[in-house]
Amino acid sequence: MSTALMVSDLSVAVDNKQILDGFSLEVPFGEVHAIMGPNGSGKSTLCHVLTGKPGYQVKGSASLNGDDLFSLDVDERARLGLLQSFQYPTQVAGVKLREFMMEAAEEMGLGTAEAATRIETESERFGMGPFLDRSVNADLSGGEKKKSEIFQMAVLRPKVALLDEIDSGLDIDAVKQVSEAVEAMRSPDLAVVMITHYSRILRYLSVDRIHVMIDGRLVDSGGSELAEELESGGYEGLRKRLGIEKVLEDGPMRKPADFFTETPFDV
Ligand SMILES: Nc1ncnc2c1ncn2[C@@H]1O[C@H](COP(=O)(O)OP(=O)(O)OP(=O)(O)O)[C@@H](O)[C@H]1O
Numbered sequence: 001m002s003t004a005l006m007v008s009d010l011s012v013a014v015d016n017k018q019i020l021d022g023f024s025l026e027v028p029f030g031e032v033h034a035i036m037g038p039n040g041s042g043k044s045t046l047c048h049v050l051t052g053k054p055g056y057q058v059k060g061s062a063s064l065n066g067d068d069l070f071s072l073d074v075d076e077r078a079r080l081g082l083l084q085s086f087q088y089p090t091q092v093a094g095v096k097l098r099e100f101m102m103e104a105a106e107e108m109g110l111g112t113a114e115a116a117t118r119i120e121t122e123s124e125r126f127g128m129g130p131f132l133d134r135s136v137n138a139d140l141s142g143g144e145k146k147k148s149e150i151f152q153m154a155v156l157r158p159k160v161a162l163l164d165e166i167d168s169g170l171d172i173d174a175v176k177q178v179s180e181a182v183e184a185m186r187s188p189d190l191a192v193v194m195i196t197h198y199s200r201i202l203r204y205l206s207v208d209r210i211h212v213m214i215d216g217r218l219v220d221s222g223g224s225e226l227a228e229e230l231e232s233g234g235y236e237g238l239r240k241r242l243g244i245e246k247v248l249e250d251g252p253m254r255k256p257a258d259f260f261t262e263t264p265f266d267v
């Protein structure tokens with residue numbers, strides 16, 4: 001199977017704060033990979049940098065089906081077939097979901113009739129009908145926003161989908177529905193990177209590989225046993241097994257004695 005997404009030695013900083021540090025990942029077409037990692041480990045930043053959000057100092061390389069992503073603008077990356085579903089989807093006042101999807105689908109090369117048919121079919125499947133003629137994400141609940149993201153993916157059929165916590169905020173039935181939808185979209189023309197905090201999604205979706213990201217880099221990869229290990233021992237347990245020390249924001253831990261001087265102030 002050929003490589004859909006290749007990320008090599010990616011380092012990313014914002015205002016000199018290092019977020020990703022030598023991150024590498026390869027996802028072949030036809031596969032679904034999960035990335036798990038503690039809060040703040042850099043998972044969303046990875047998605048933002050790959051899709052082209054400005055403001056980061058980026059080193060390293062990334063390609064989609066062999067095309068160098070970092071030499072392209074945001075819209076060019078999207079047209080190549082890169083899609084990010086957002087952890088926190090934003091409201092777009094005044095832009096109706098249906099119009100937004102028609103524009104996006106046409107930009108992806110779909111004819112008007114085909115775009116309209118897909119929007120109808122997929123909105124019915126995900127119960128998005130009532131939201132089509134409202135502004136994008138306006139007053140949607142957390143779970144409805146996540147369903148809207150997966151609806152957009154189903155219409156646009158990307159080549160590489162970066163799903164950032166698509167399962168957060170979903171009720172139990174919706175987790176099942178969204179996972180089954182991703183499984184149904186599995187094809188030799190699609191690669192999925194699924195960022196998640198919960199192994200429950202892995203019950204409904206057969207993931208080809210699980211990666212664990214800590215402190216901006218991948219520290220371990222494996223199968224379902226890795227998710228089980230995390231479920232029972234947490235990231236603390238994994239750190240211990242791999243001998244990874246906690247990085248402290250403010251440098252090395254200071255002992256209480258460090259805050260006192262040998263000499264009393266009044267001497
Ligand atoms: N623009 C920014 N300026 C400063 N720090 C940032 C910026 N963007 C991200 N960070 C920091 O980078 C780190 C990684 O953030 P990121 O959102 O990628 O984490 P995450 O792995 O997605 O976490 P979560 O699981 O909570 O969603 C965090 O410590 C965050 O505060």
Ligand SMILES: [Mg+2]
Pocket residue numbers: 043044045087164
């Ligand atoms: Mg995140």
